[in-house]
Amino acid sequence: MRDIKFLTKNFGKYDTSSIDSYLSIGGFDALKKAVTMEPTAISDLIASVKVKGRGGAEYDMGRKWSQARDVKGDNKLLICNADEGETTTFKDRELIKNDPFNLLEAMIIGAYVVGAVEGFIYMRGEYACYRPLLLDAMRQCREKGFLGKNILGKGFDFDIKLYSGAGAYVCGEGTALIRSIEGKAGRPRMKPPFIKVSGAFARPTCLNNVESFSIVPHLLLDEKGEYASCGSGNSIGTKMVSVAGNVNRPGVFEIPFGTTVREIIYDLAGGVQHNHGIRLIQFGGASGKIADASILDTPYTYEALRGAGVMVGSGGILVIDERTSVLDFLRMNQDFFSEESCGQCTPCREGNLHIKIILDKMAEGKATEEDLRVMEKIARVMSMSSLCGLGETAQNTLMSAMRVFPEVFQAGGAR
Amino acid sequence: MLAAMTKEYPLSQELREKIDRILDAHERDYTQIVNILMEVQDLNEKHYVPEPVAYYLAKKLEIPVARIFDCITFYGQLSEKPRAKYPIQVCNSPSCRVNAVNTVQMLEILEDLLDIKLGETTYDGRFTIETTSCYGACDRAPAVRINGKVYDHLDSREKIEALLRSLQ
Ligand SMILES: Cc1cc2nc3c(=O)[nH]c(=O)nc-3n(C[C@H](O)[C@H](O)[C@H](O)COP(=O)(O)O)c2cc1C
């Protein structure tokens, strides 16, 4: 496995409370370079290395930025999604904590590219301890003229405001996040209108994840093409993964795409506790899919994971060893959605409730064949007819479990 | 119009000043309501937003009070009911539930040490035991969160007891 520091290059290299310290390691060189380039050249650069949004939906980032640029409007917004509510996902936390100035620099570059006049960071309430760090970094950027009017004398204005959530997973969903920023309860709304044309305060809005943003400054300064030298196919560069569950060294690791799942779990995360065997691995948090240990030698790339029935998603990797049964795991995962569904639309509110009831019946050994059929049907209806992405993806784990562990879904309930 | 909808509640001068300071720090921007509520609820030792305070905020921010209650009831970290001085939150999501001291064991130990059940408050109003969804400290399990702060690597009954003793 190649040891590479690209996104994590600055970790521990500067004093995160001081812009001078950041400047001394070449901070804002990327912004200085960016403003000499055509905005479209920057979105093309991002597209050329096929950066996919790191928030979970895997949307082409270069394309998102060039589309955002093309939207008409002189009051565009740029929003950084730092809600990171997906379970087993805590990589954005490390980027914010260890390299806050890089994130701000990335947003300023983003503003230049898409033509945004204002930016928001929406950070989960759980990360309130990093508010002072970000607020102070923003203040210093203003003092040095990196935020505010006429940035670097290039005649563009941009400033950033920080918003906090207060414990609602659904607020990571774009339209819910926007409502929260508008000072309301974060209930998702129907699309269209899409955020890119009518987002927060009905202004055109470009929304990206913390990690997606964080790539940009490094990419602009990557003259040797280090990023492009990692990975292959549609999975280029590096990825931050967060590994937790039954591993010896849970944590966040930057890996080049193509590292095998085995290397991630055994070399980086220190292997499974007490050398237990692996029952299952969940990729991409509670809304992600699962696989059994046969996935260990699969390279971590968008294509190969998809081929193995799972997805990169948020980059979370949850390892469950044989001490926990598949059914018990599914019930734990279901609790998350029963708790976090906003309850606004019927398929998701009722579906999550009834799936929980049937899973509990299975645990008691009382589920009938009819129950199992109904459960599968509810799962399908939810994924097709829920109002937002939460309800659409809530049953990913269950549906993949039905495929990978069919023996668990026998009438009468399961082992 | 708004004034007609706003009940008048007398708040102590001291409390009003503290709330005003928080509002000023957020430039009296109503869009920051979620964060304002987070800070305001911590002014109260019982970590909640009392009804008179909600009305006061509605008036100061010039938004309907219903909007404020909608937020308080929607966001998991906000409360309209009094809580304990130290609400102990145990994560109920998979990563934490499968760990060394897992959620079930953690709850058992807490229930035993505090002599209350999940959801209950100790007689002196100091501790409640609650469960919550993942709070982004999956790599620090076994952990609990108390008033926003995560206390991690609580892998023995002794460590949990020491933590409780340290909270006065
Ligand atoms: C229920 C739900 C929760 C989400 N939570 C997050 C989140 O916490 N962080 C995030 O970046 N994206 C989250 N997303 C995805 C965002 O809606 C959006 O796709 C993403 O922020 C776009 O940025 P990207 O293209 O850079 O990934 C969530 C989506 C859904 C449906």
Ligand code: SF4
């Ligand atoms: S799908 Fe679920 S979370 Fe989304 S709007 Fe419907 S009830 Fe709310």
Ligand code: FES
């Ligand atoms: S699963 Fe418990 S903090 Fe994330």
